[in-house]
Amino acid sequence: MNKKFLAVCLSMCLVLAIFIPQAGATPKPETFEKINKNEKTSTPEFVSGKLTKKSNKKPKDVLFSYLNEKKETFKFAESAESDFVVIDEFVDNLGFTHLRLKQEFNGIPVYGRTFTAHIDSSGVLTSFSGTVAPELDQKMKKKKKKVKQKKAFSTAEKDLISSFAEEPQYAIDPTTEEVIYVKNDKSNYAYHINFKFFYPELGDWNYFIDASTGDILDKFDQSFKVDAVGTGTGVLGDEKTLNIDRQGSTYYLQDNTRGDGIFTYDGENVHQNLLYYPIWLIQRYLPGTAVSDSDNIFNDGSAVDAHYYAGLVYDYFLEEFNRDSFDNQGSAIKSTVHFGQNWSNAGWLGEPLNQMIYGDGDSDTLPFSGAFDVIAHEITHAITDRTADLIYQDESGAINESMSDIFGALAEFWADLDPDWLMGEDVTLSSNGIRSMADPTLFNKPDHYDDYLHTTADYGGVHTNSSIINKAAYLLSEGGNHSGVSVNGIGKDKMGDIFYRTLTQHLTASSTFSQLRSAAIQAASELYGSNSSEVTSVQQAFNAVGIN
Ligand SMILES: [Ca+2]
Ligand SMILES: [Ca+2]
Ligand SMILES: [Ca+2]
Ligand SMILES: [Ca+2]
Ligand SMILES: [Zn+2]
Structure with missing residues (x-):
């Protein structure tokens, strides 16, 4: 990949641009891996990096030969071919093959042990996530299945019924599956029995009956009410309800209700200026550690807000523009909080990271x-x-x-979160924001094309000259007189629809301000008719800021 890697920050970035290192620059290893290990089993639970060399082999074969080479590390029983089964495979629009797998032992599924792997278009394995149930060949050696399925089922059902005042009415027939059940370093042959019911209350109970002894190994309810929602306190001290994911007794900031999920990580302030480093090194530290909690009450305000607000932004684009996540294909939205040290900024990291980063702020700012x-x-x-x-x-x-300021403000109005035309006012204590769309001059930004700042800093003043367009968007929505031009406001909804259509249908990589004007007029014509008052308002708004 020789494309420029770009960190796009809320305000001027600390770095000018980050390039993938060329030959002769920082030596780049042919392969590298970053391993997060499971504390209990000391086996890997998330491995990322450039895990294999380029190859023409099938993605599945790339993964399996990697796993077979690392058998001692992952501690699976026999071979990748016999222990892992591919259950899903697809190629995304960037050419990455996504594999989803499950673990089996002698053809019996190991409960809950699923994995994902990504292989890039050059056949390089870039990640493998999930925890292998280790050493099953040793652990299962002396275990025998002695209990009949019928007996196991009645044990589970008896226990279920006894725990409710009234007998549950099944929504669908209960299911029974033979599994290997792994818990606290113990592995057993078990029957997994699932009961789903709505009466006398919502229930999705899973029982695991030991196939050797007939005992109940474990039981838990995973209906929505129990494990999908937690609470947390945000940066400003407000309490929020969070969509979370429970794995055993640990709760994660992982929202499974939106697209492919919303994931929030802790960057653990690992480095002051990580953005100065080449991409392959940054990738060792990002996205960081999944934010987790033991009692489902999250107290890390920056993680709580990153998680909650990412979900709300997802909802905004889905509800207003029928857009399913940023790529309109439901891609997971990832955020890393506690990025850098005293970093007063936020950013979107483009390909190949595709994630957000948030600094903790300094003495003048909040996370x-x-x-x-x-x-x-x-x-x-x-x-x-x-x-x-x-x-x-x-x-x-x-x-x-x-565009980012426009939809940042419109989303704030949509969510009705104390909305305004300021940007970042909730986290900038002394300045009450960093930009104003209504009056850019409050922050020494231009509000007319005559005042366009010609500079080489900040990629040509992108965070400064953006205010000229911001002002036009504000005028289009709210109306007003500016530089002797009167604009009839059309309201936030129509302004948003016009700019969304402009951005997604008409603008191109090298569009200029003048081309933006034409594109916005085109979008308004398509939406409201070429002789519409909306088109006239678009013309007025751009006239008012001197863009022809
Ligand atoms: Ca807690
Ligand atoms: Ca781009
Ligand atoms: Ca506000
Ligand atoms: Ca605001
Ligand atoms: Zn930005």
Whole structure:
């Protein structure tokens, strides 16, 4: 990949640009791996990096030969071919093959042990996630299945019925499956019996009956009410309900209700200026550790807000524009909080990372994920990446920035979270924001094309000149007089529809301000008719900021 890797920040980044190192620059290893280990089994639970060399082999074969080479590390029983079964495979629009697998032992599924692997278009394995149930060949050696399925079922059902005042009415027939059940370092042949019911209350009970002794090994309810929702306290001290994921007795900031999920990680302040480093090194530290909690009450405010607000931004684009995540294909939204040290910024990291980063702020600022408009701003960068893909420099870069401010503000109005036309006001204590769309001059930004800042800093002043477009968008929505031009406001919904259509249908990588004007007029014509008052308002708004 020789494409420029770009960190797009909320305000001017600390770095100018990050390039994949060329030959002769920082030596780049042919392969490297970053392993997160499971504390109990000391086997890997998430491995990422450049795990294999380039290859023409099938993705599944690439993975299996990697696993077979690492058998001692992963501690599976026999061979990748006999212990792992591919249950899903697809290629995404970037050419990555996604494999989903499950673990088996002698043809019996190991409960809950599923895995994902990503293989890039050059046949390099880039990640393998999931924890292998280790050493089953040893652990299962002396175990015998002695209990009949019918007996196991009645043990489970008796226990279930005795725990409710009234007998549960099954929503569908209970299911029974033979599994290997692994818990606390113990592995057993078991019957997994599942009961789903709505009466006398919502239930989705799983029983695991030991196939050797007939005892209940474990039972738990995984209906929505129990394990999918937690609570947390945000940056500003407000309490929020969170979509979470429970794995055993640990709760994770993983929202399974939106697209392919929303995942929030802790960057653990590992490095002051990680963005200075080459991409392969950054990848060793990102996305970080999944944020978890033992009692499902999350107290890390920056993680709580990053998680909650990312979900709300997902809802905004789905509800308003029928857009399913930033790529409109439901891609997972990942955020890393506690990025850097005293970093007063936030950013979207493009290919190949595709994730957000949030700093903790400094003495003048709060953790940046505490601002909903900031999160909407960053996710809009991801949408721009997948649509107009505006080059992050000069006029196209300023349009890129402005689109993020526009949808950052519109999302804040949509969510009705103390909305305004300011950006970042909730986390910037002393300045009450970093930009104003209503009056850019409050923050020394231009509100007319005559005042366009010509500079080489900040990719050509993208965070400055964006305010010219911001002002036009504000005027289009709210109306008003500016530089002697009167604009009839059309409201936030129509302004948003016009800019969304402009961004996703008409702008291109190198669009200029003038081309943006034409594109917005085109979008408004398509939406409301070429002689509509909306088209007239678009013309007025751009006239008012001097863009012809
Ligand atoms: Ca807690
Ligand atoms: Ca891009
Ligand atoms: Ca606000
Ligand atoms: Ca705001
Ligand atoms: Zn930005």
